[in-house]
Amino acid sequence: MLRLAAFLPLCTLLASDPFTLEGQYGRVETERRAYRPLDLVRVKVTGRAKGDSHGRIRVTDPEQKTYFEKEIDLAANHGEVTFQVTGRLGVHYIYLWWPGEKRYSRYVNILLDADTGVATGDRDFDALYPFTREAMLLGRRDYMTRRGRFVGYISADTWHFDGIWLRDWIYSLPAYKYWEREMQCGLDRFLEVQREDGQTPDGIERDGRTWRVGLESDVEYILTLGVWETWKATGDDVWMARALPKLEKALAYIRSDAKHWDAGNRLIKRQHSCDTWDYDIDGASDKGGSRHVIATCDQSGYALAFRAMGEMYSHLGDAASAGRWAKEAGEYRERAARLLWDGAKFLHHVHLDKIGHGDFDESKQLAMGNTWAVTRGLADYRQALSIVDEYRRRHRETGDKYPWWSLQPGYPDSLGYWKDPYRKQGGYANGGLMPWVGGELSRGALENGRERYGVELLRQYAAHLRQTGGAQVWYWPDGTPGYRTTNEVNYAGWGMAQWVDSLMEGLAGIRDASRGFESVEISPRWPAAGLTEARATARYAAGSGYFSYFWRAEPRSLHIEYSGSGSQLLFRVLLPKGFNPRAVMVDGTDLQFNREDVGEGVYVRFRPEDAQRGVIRIAGQ
Numbered sequence: 001m002l003r004l005a006a007f008l009p010l011c012t013l014l015a016s017d018p019f020t021l022e023g024q025y026g027r028v029e030t031e032r033r034a035y036r037p038l039d040l041v042r043v044k045v046t047g048r049a050k051g052d053s054h055g056r057i058r059v060t061d062p063e064q065k066t067y068f069e070k071e072i073d074l075a076a077n078h079g080e081v082t083f084q085v086t087g088r089l090g091v092h093y094i095y096l097w098w099p100g101e102k103r104y105s106r107y108v109n110i111l112l113d114a115d116t117g118v119a120t121g122d123r124d125f126d127a128l129y130p131f132t133r134e135a136m137l138l139g140r141r142d143y144m145t146r147r148g149r150f151v152g153y154i155s156a157d158t159w160h161f162d163g164i165w166l167r168d169w170i171y172s173l174p175a176y177k178y179w180e181r182e183m184q185c186g187l188d189r190f191l192e193v194q195r196e197d198g199q200t201p202d203g204i205e206r207d208g209r210t211w212r213v214g215l216e217s218d219v220e221y222i223l224t225l226g227v228w229e230t231w232k233a234t235g236d237d238v239w240m241a242r243a244l245p246k247l248e249k250a251l252a253y254i255r256s257d258a259k260h261w262d263a264g265n266r267l268i269k270r271q272h273s274c275d276t277w278d279y280d281i282d283g284a285s286d287k288g289g290s291r292h293v294i295a296t297c298d299q300s301g302y303a304l305a306f307r308a309m310g311e312m313y314s315h316l317g318d319a320a321s322a323g324r325w326a327k328e329a330g331e332y333r334e335r336a337a338r339l340l341w342d343g344a345k346f347l348h349h350v351h352l353d354k355i356g357h358g359d360f361d362e363s364k365q366l367a368m369g370n371t372w373a374v375t376r377g378l379a380d381y382r383q384a385l386s387i388v389d390e391y392r393r394r395h396r397e398t399g400d401k402y403p404w405w406s407l408q409p410g411y412p413d414s415l416g417y418w419k420d421p422y423r424k425q426g427g428y429a430n431g432g433l434m435p436w437v438g439g440e441l442s443r444g445a446l447e448n449g450r451e452r453y454g455v456e457l458l459r460q461y462a463a464h465l466r467q468t469g470g471a472q473v474w475y476w477p478d479g480t481p482g483y484r485t486t487n488e489v490n491y492a493g494w495g496m497a498q499w500v501d502s503l504m505e506g507l508a509g510i511r512d513a514s515r516g517f518e519s520v521e522i523s524p525r526w527p528a529a530g531l532t533e534a535r536a537t538a539r540y541a542a543g544s545g546y547f548s549y550f551w552r553a554e555p556r557s558l559h560i561e562y563s564g565s566g567s568q569l570l571f572r573v574l575l576p577k578g579f580n581p582r583a584v585m586v587d588g589t590d591l592q593f594n595r596e597d598v599g600e601g602v603y604v605r606f607r608p609e610d611a612q613r614g615v616i617r618i619a620g621q
Contacts, residue, residue: 023049025105028057028096034111035085037537037548037563041110043094047077048105056097057081058104062090067613085112086563086613089544114539114546116178118508120531124462125503132175132500135470135491139172142182145208150189151182156492157473157485163205166190166219170226171436172493174501177233183542184239187226191246198253202278213278214287215271217260217298220250221305228308233540235516240312247309254302259288262352267336268298272355274407275348275367277429281417293349297369299336300378303329307377315515333378341383345390346373348407358415366394366408368437374444384448385599391441392453401479402460404438407431422484432474432482435461439498446506449599451528451574454506461499471495508536509572516545519568520611523603524551524560527576558618569611572596572603573618583619586610 027046035041043057052074059068068083085092089112095104117129136153141164143150153176154161155168164186177183193210194200200219201210212219224247231240254260254268262269269292271280276297280286306329314322340346348367370387373379379387395403410431411417413424422428438457446454464479465471470490474482481488505511509523517538526534532553539546547564553576560573575581579602584593586608593606608614 021049026052026055026096026098028094028106028108030094030108030110032110034113037086037112037114037546038535038550038561039085040082041085041094043081043083045072045074045079045081045096047074047079048098051077052098054099055079056099057083058095058097059083059085060093060095061087062092063088064093084561084563084613085110087112088565088612089114089539089546114537114548116504116537116539118503118537119535120526120529120533122529122531124459125507125529128458128462128465128503129175129178129500131465132496133179136172136175136493136496137179138491139489139493140176140180141206143206145189145204145206147189147192147208149182149185150204151180152186153493155473155494156490157488159485159487160203160205160211161487163203163209163211165203166200166226167202167222168494170222170229172497173226173229173233174505175493175497177229177540177542178500178504178538179541181542183230183234184236187223187230187243190223190226191243194246194250195253197257198249198251199257200250214259214285214289215273215280216278216288217254217268217270217295218276218301220254221298221301223247223250224305224308225301228305228312231312232512232515234542235545237316241316244309244312251302251305251309262292262294265294265335265339267294267332267339268302269294269352270298272349272351272353274410274429275369277406279429281411283418290353291355292352293355294336294339294352295349295369296336296340296346296367296373296378299332299340300369300372300376303333303336303378304376306332337378337380337383345387346370346378346383357411360412360415364409366390366405368406368434371437371440371444374448375440381448381598384444385450388441388445388448388450388453392450398477400433400477401475402433402438402464403441403457404433404435404475405431405477406434406437406474422482426477427482428474428484431477433477433479434474435471435492435495436498439495439500439502442499443502443506446502446525446528447523449601451525451599451601454502454525455529458499458502458507471499504536504538508534508538509574510536510538510547510549512538512545513570514566514568516540516543516566517547517564518545518566519570520547520564520566521570521572522547522549522562523572523574524549525574525601526551527553527574527579528601556620558616558620560616560618561614562616563613564611566611568607570605570607571616572605575602575604575618575620579620581618581620585617585619586614588615 026048072079072081096106139154152164152169153172155165202212227243271288272291310322310325348365374384391403406429410425442454442457473492511521513519535550537548549562552559581604584591596603
């Protein structure tokens with residue numbers, strides 16, 4: 001007699017097999033599939049059909065490193081547990097184990113992803129980054145040239161409206177590094193057309209033609225900083241190593257060409273111009289062969305570029321080259337500071353050739369390059385404080401709309417240098433207000449003990465965006481928008497980007513000290529803004545490096561929860577006024593800390609052992 005089962009369909013047999021049913025294994029599930037760093041994940045557990053009183057949840061990161069594990073009690077065969085998702089971005093694993101089992105019973109994946117931004121409840125800060133990203137994307141250009149793809153960001157006023165100036169593009173990098181994925185191809189196009197002697201073009205048109213303004217002495221350091229910052233954002237060591245010989249050649253050129261190198265002072269020189277701008281006073285030729293000065297703007301750029309070269313070589317393990325460039329950077333900075341510091345600020349420039357300005361005292365000018373001196377490290381701490389205070393003093397004295405001067409004061413019209421109306425005193429690079437100057441000044445103030453002034457500047461800029469709808473290249477001293485060409489637009493990347501830098505590295509205080517956020521310095525400065533809660537995340541779109549934290553202030557304590565992808569972490573936390581720190585605890589364990597007094601600010605400094613996740617409590621009295 002044949003068994004009935006022999007005639008049953010296969011699906012019926014499988015359905016009756018308890019080992020093919022979910023009830024044999026239980027269930028684990030989450031409310032969502034994707035989360036941000038520090039989000040709470042609620043895990044729901046259903047026991048097996050036979051009934052379970054408890055189980056165990058284990059959570060691992062993309063490398064299967066366990067960072068959360070907990071026993072869970074079940075009632076009526078159901079239970080819940082929550083955990084904070086942290087660590088490396090990507091797919092995380094949640095495993096369910098039953099007592100006595102050698103293998104997990106069920107698992108589910110969730111995605112940890114991050115986007116740059118801050119959330120404070122204060123519109124001045126929360127809206128700045130998304131507004132900037134939306135605006136600057138209008139200036140993004142994506143060309144297919146005969147050499148390959150070229151992605152870059154335009155100048156906001158140039159006649160080369162469909163070409164890319166290297167300076168405007170790279171000076172937009174402090175913002176676009178957070179959203180741009182095509183970071184390298186544009187720099188490849190510049191490196192490919194470098195002259196045999198090392199000279200680099202100022203810009204590249206859509207059709208591949210290049211140009212170089214003869215008096216420009218900053219292009220080679222801008223190229224170096226562009227490669228350095230792009231490498232930091234992408235983490236592409238192979239690409240960076242391939243670019244280094246080109247950078248060596250560029251920096252050798254600028255330090256040997258008679259138009260750009262002063263052998264007596266062993267510093268870069270340029271034709272007399274309005275600080276970093278690309279035209280001489282008095283309508284003189286811009287070939288760069290005469291009327292030389294040593295300008296502060298160039299010195300800060302090359303000192304930083306030399307330091308960047310040392311960092312890149314150090315990362316590749318070339319100690320000899322790293323040491324050579326570090327030595328050059330230090331000695332160069334000392335020579336420049338010694339020549340240009342006047343006791344209160346850095347001089348606009350020092351004349352190498354005799355150039356008269358009538359009875360106008362050029363030494364009194366506060367040149368825009370002073371803000372770079374602060375943020376690039378040409379200025380030491382005391383010099384930085386002096387420069388920031390000088391801007392604040394002159395702003396009170398002049399009553400101008402903002403302290404964003406290209407030059408203060410500009411060259412008087414009585415000298416008859418220019419016929420163009422936009423170059424009159426107070427216009428364009430002759431005293432006009434430039435947003436990028438304000439952004440650098442704000443970050444410089446935040447990082448050098450003038451935190452409240454840095455916040456004041458940020459709030460002024462946020463109000464400016466709301467009132468005007470954007471940021472142009474320049475404004476007249478009363479805040480009236482200035483126009484030089486028919487191509488003026490109000491999404492100047494070189495200008496808007498510096499304010500994002502002030503927000504993210506200055507106020508939120510997330511600074512990448514290596515590349516890809518592998519080593520991070522965190523300096524939350526929210527007390528200067530009068531806030532009690534803030535959440536901040538910095539993430540490079542071209543890689544998976546990021547850092548995120550939640551900060552909260554209470555009357556006698558500060559709380560910070562953090563998550564990141566790196567391996568080294570230094571906290572420098574600004575304390576509220578009158579807050580006296582007595583203990584720092586990380587995950588409940590006391591940690592040694594130091595107190596730092598920086599200008600008007602007081603910080604606590606400490607290094608958590610775990611750079612990827614932790615809960616900090618700073619107790620005060």
